[in-house]
Amino acid sequence: MRLGIFIGLxxxxxxxxxxxxxxxxxxxxxxxxxxxxDQGFDExxxxxxxxxxxxxxxxxxxxxxxxxxxxxxAGLAGTVTVFLLAFGAAAVLRRRTPRAAPA
Amino acid sequence: MxxxxxxxxSEVCAVTNVGAxxxxxxxxxxxxxxxxxxxVPLVGATAAMVFAxxxxxxxxxxxxxxxxxxxxxxxxxxGPWLGMLVVSVVLGVQAFAFADGGVAVLGANTLNMAVVxxxxxxxxxxxxxxxxxxxxxxxxxxxxxAWVSVIAAATATSIELAVxxxxxxxxxxxxxxxxxxLIGVGEAAISVAVVASVLAVRPDLVDGRRAAGxxx
Numbered sequence: 001m002r003l004g005i006f007i008g009l010x011x012x013x014x015x016x017x018x019x020x021x022x023x024x025x026x027x028x029x030x031x032x033x034x035x036x037x038d039q040g041f042d043e044x045x046x047x048x049x050x051x052x053x054x055x056x057x058x059x060x061x062x063x064x065x066x067x068x069x070x071x072x073x074a075g076l077a078g079t080v081t082v083f084l085l086a087f088g089a090a091a092v093l094r095r096r097t098p099r100a101a102p103a
Numbered sequence: 104m105x106x107x108x109x110x111x112x113s114e115v116c117a118v119t120n121v122g123a124x125x126x127x128x129x130x131x132x133x134x135x136x137x138x139x140x141x142x143v144p145l146v147g148a149t150a151a152m153v154f155a156x157x158x159x160x161x162x163x164x165x166x167x168x169x170x171x172x173x174x175x176x177x178x179x180x181x182g183p184w185l186g187m188l189v190v191s192v193v194l195g196v197q198a199f200a201f202a203d204g205g206v207a208v209l210g211a212n213t214l215n216m217a218v219v220x221x222x223x224x225x226x227x228x229x230x231x232x233x234x235x236x237x238x239x240x241x242x243x244x245x246x247x248x249a250w251v252s253v254i255a256a257a258t259a260t261s262i263e264l265a266v267x268x269x270x271x272x273x274x275x276x277x278x279x280x281x282x283x284x285l286i287g288v289g290e291a292a293i294s295v296a297v298v299a300s301v302l303a304v305r306p307d308l309v310d311g312r313r314a315a316g317x318x319x
Binding site for chain 1: 151200275305
């Protein structure tokens with residue numbers, strides 16, 4: 001399989017999982033949240049001031065109707081964002097790598 | 104396992120932020136040597152997959168869920184240095200864009216979910232070179248590394264909570280380990296499924312296979 005096709009396919013699978021599957025994921029507290037609730041320190045949790053203005057708080061995209069739609073939109077936005085950020089960072093890191101001159 | 108702000112003391116936040124920044128800086132230097140042409144887009148695709156899979160909380164027990172951490176997956180595909188950087192990008196976006204995991208505790212979350220998992224995986228891979236020569240052996244190694252990495256992350260989180268004075272270690276460690284022993288099974292199943300899929304179509308892109316000395 002050509003690399004471009006593989007990458008496109010992987011990104012498509014990730015987007016499908018983040019949009020189509022994520023609205024049906026368990027909404028129960030995760031392991032740490034459960035322990036925090038059971039042991040009574042969950043109320044110590046606060047939002048950092050910069051998070052008050054987080055664009056997609058709690059994986060619900062603002063302005064998208066319905067819980068499942070808002071989660072799916074958040075999944076799409078997040079998956080594309082991390083793809084571009086990581087791809088871009090890797091490209092910059094590679095360009096700055098000193099290479100031996102061709103013989 | 105994303106710690107929100109408020110769970111850890113400012114001293115623990117300071118130490119873990121400095122520690123995580125130092126390790127990621129070192130990882131960036133080491134990762135430059137591992138970045139060939141094919142890996143640049145693979146870094147993006149791995150980050151996208153880890154983010155998407157982290158959204159899929161699965162039921163474990165008694166009204167509790169777990170989700171993939173992804174350091175094992177990223178490390179088996181990309182090696183430990185690129186692997187921990189990929190998970191760190193995901194954690195940073197989650198904290199700033201999704202308010203998932205705190206900002207002052209980002210260093211702690213990075214150590215727990217990215218650095219510890221990648222280093223555990225590197226150690227497990229390093230100790231199992233002969234086993235990894237076969238694809239089935241590699242998948243078995245991935246499963247073990249996945250489970251151990253979740254246990255290690257839960258242990259690191261417990262220690263940070265205890266040192267912060269939030270809760271005694273004798274209370275938090277058994278509670279964290281018992282629930283994450285189950286979540287680790289999910290981490291293993293998902294990591295194995297993804298690595299097996301990549302092995303089926305592009306085995307040359309799996310670092311854990313390359314590093315075993317198997318010609319692509």
